[in-house]
Amino acid sequence: MNHDEAARLLGPYQDGELDLATCLKLEEHLAGCALCQKTLAGQKELVELIHAETPRYKPSPFLKTRLEAALRAEKTLPSAKSSWNPAALAWMYSGMATAVMALLAVGVFLTQGMPEVDREAVANHVRSLQANHLMDVASTDQHTVKPWFAGRLDYSPQVVDLGASGYPLIGGRLDVLDHRDVAAIIYQRRKHYINLFIWPSDAESIRSGLFTRDGYHVIGWTKAGMNYLAVSELGEKELRDFVGMIQAQTVESRPGE
Ligand SMILES: [Zn+2]
Numbered sequence: 001m002n003h004d005e006a007a008r009l010l011g012p013y014q015d016g017e018l019d020l021a022t023c024l025k026l027e028e029h030l031a032g033c034a035l036c037q038k039t040l041a042g043q044k045e046l047v048e049l050i051h052a053e054t055p056r057y058k059p060s061p062f063l064k065t066r067l068e069a070a071l072r073a074e075k076t077l078p079s080a081k082s083s084w085n086p087a088a089l090a091w092m093y094s095g096m097a098t099a100v101m102a103l104l105a106v107g108v109f110l111t112q113g114m115p116e117v118d119r120e121a122v123a124n125h126v127r128s129l130q131a132n133h134l135m136d137v138a139s140t141d142q143h144t145v146k147p148w149f150a151g152r153l154d155y156s157p158q159v160v161d162l163g164a165s166g167y168p169l170i171g172g173r174l175d176v177l178d179h180r181d182v183a184a185i186i187y188q189r190r191k192h193y194i195n196l197f198i199w200p201s202d203a204e205s206i207r208s209g210l211f212t213r214d215g216y217h218v219i220g221w222t223k224a225g226m227n228y229l230a231v232s233e234l235g236e237k238e239l240r241d242f243v244g245m246i247q248a249q250t251v252e253s254r255p256g257e
Pocket residue numbers: 002003004006007029033034035036
């Protein structure tokens with residue numbers, strides 16, 4: 001991604017409006033571009049300032065939609081998803097700035113003390129919830145989710161259904177972890193989600209065990225030639241229970257398909 005393209009996407013990025021692939025490309029550019037880093041930091045400061053200086057009130061849920069429609073009508077905002085301009089700052093009054101800031105804060109502060117791949121997995125988990133990009137395929141049926149990955153990955157992740165145990169399978173997603181495409185299988189526990197990342201351990205087995213950062217738990221292990229990382233904001237015990245059940249149902253030799 002070149003600088004001009006990146007600069008144009010900083011606003012939507014800050015708003016959590018970019019899809020995962022674009023996010024990753026932008027972050028790659030950001031890592032090496034001081035100017036974009038500075039612009040992004042400036043935007044964040046502005047959001048904080050507006051947030052601090054603006055009287056709080058509870059907006060109607062339709063305010064954001066109405067604002068966007070009005071802005072688009074004035075041709076100041078050609079497309080809500082792909083542009084960023086000062087007029088869009090009005091959007092921040094919709095009350096969503098708080099949520100965005102909270103998520104940004106989470107993204108920023110959970111970075112130390114974990115293995116790199118665990119940190120990446122937590123960031124992916126947060127991003128999947130933040131960008132409304134939890135699932136590429138939504139299904140509670142393992143026989144739908146598993147074949148969905150065929151042709152998208154060069155390996156076949158085992159998809160286990162734990163619905164009967166209170167951890168229903170709800171879908172799958174293609175994600176990027178450890179510099180490669182990986183399967184993310186999504187499970188739900190009450191109002192919480194678990195991202196279970198699965199990829200071949202041929203290059204390197206991951207450090208197994210539990211790591212915790214800012215309320216997110218990550219449990220990693222390697223079995224049957226695959227690395228597994230389960231990430232969630234669930235309590236440690238519940239996540240351990242989940243992992244125990246996944247491990248028990250993962251067969252040692254992968255069935256030929
Ligand atoms: Zn740049």
